[in-house]
Amino acid sequence: MLEIEGVSAGYGRAGTAVIEDVTLRVAAGEIVGLVGESGCGKSTLARVVTGLHRPSAGTVRVAEVDVRALRGKALRAHRRQVQMVFQDPYLSLSPRQTVRQALTEPLAIHRVGDARSRAARVGELLDLVELDPQVGDRRRGQLSGGQQQRVAIARALALEPRLLVCDEPVTALDVSVQAKVLNLLCDLRDRLDFGCLFIAHDLAVVARLADRIAVMSRGRIVEQGPTAEVTTDPRHPYTRLLLSATPTM
Ligand SMILES: Nc1ncnc2c1ncn2[C@@H]1O[C@H](COP(=O)(O)OP(=O)(O)OP(=O)(O)O)[C@@H](O)[C@H]1O
Numbered sequence: 214m215l216e217i218e219g220v221s222a223g224y225g226r227a228g229t230a231v232i233e234d235v236t237l238r239v240a241a242g243e244i245v246g247l248v249g250e251s252g253c254g255k256s257t258l259a260r261v262v263t264g265l266h267r268p269s270a271g272t273v274r275v276a277e278v279d280v281r282a283l284r285g286k287a288l289r290a291h292r293r294q295v296q297m298v299f300q301d302p303y304l305s306l307s308p309r310q311t312v313r314q315a316l317t318e319p320l321a322i323h324r325v326g327d328a329r330s331r332a333a334r335v336g337e338l339l340d341l342v343e344l345d346p347q348v349g350d351r352r353r354g355q356l357s358g359g360q361q362q363r364v365a366i367a368r369a370l371a372l373e374p375r376l377l378v379c380d381e382p383v384t385a386l387d388v389s390v391q392a393k394v395l396n397l398l399c400d401l402r403d404r405l406d407f408g409c410l411f412i413a414h415d416l417a418v419v420a421r422l423a424d425r426i427a428v429m430s431r432g433r434i435v436e437q438g439p440t441a442e443v444t445t446d447p448r449h450p451y452t453r454l455l456l457s458a459t460p461t462m
């Protein structure tokens with residue numbers, strides 16, 4: 214589904230590489246956790262994958278299509294297939310829109326269906342993320358943090374993406390709400406079969422839902438493997454350090 218191969222990227226014209234020689238794959242229906250310290254380059258990699266930032270080297274393929282070669286219509290189609298969920302749901306929702314409007318917007322932008330089918334789709338999406346239909350009439354300020362993140366997830370899923378990139382989606386939430394949102398993501402992945410790159414700085418969070426884990430340090434992937442292997446038999450000293458900093462594991 215997603216193939217990242219030898220990708221390097223930085224900022225500015227003469228910018229030194231922030232991520233270097235990153236190779237990572239996410240299969241359809243697979244959740245791959247990307248974990249690493251603050252500033253190591255996780256969000257930069259997310260921006261490269263979603264086409265928001267150009268890599269200086271390497272290739273990114275989504276469903277076997279090279280992202281860099283895309284222009285015009287093909288690029289629009291690609292943007293549909295790859296969606297993102299961000300850390301702060303408050304910032305990813307407009308204060309003026311109702312939930313219903315926020316969920317209708319991506320359908321309208323990509324000209325999916327008519328008014329009636331869009332309304333039906335919004336109902337489905339609310340149901341999918343376990344929100345009451347009445348929540349559709351509320352605005353951002355009338356929602357809890359967990360509800361806001363559910364809306365952001367529903368919005369990301371509106372166009373049935375094949376890949377969901379989640380950049381620290383539960384970091385801003387209370388621990389009790391975190392667990393619910395993580396369970397929801399797992400459940401949605403089982404039902405909808407999208408691939409998911411799930412980014413967090415907390416290994417315990419990633420281990421809860423990822424099939425495989427990639428550990429990033431200073432812009433490089435230092436270790437990757439099945440979750441059980443990485444968390445019980447870590448190879449790299451940095452992974453051991455992360456594990457020792459996670460008492461629950
Ligand atoms: N727009 C930008 N311009 C210049 N440098 C940037 C920009 N965005 C990020 N950086 C730098 O790139 C490096 C990696 O940042 P990035 O946001 O990818 O890290 P991260 O792993 O997501 O960190 P966090 O866990 O804190 O979110 C950092 O040193 C950061 O200062």
Ligand SMILES: [Mg+2]
Nearest residue numbers: 255256257380
């Ligand atoms: Mg980040």
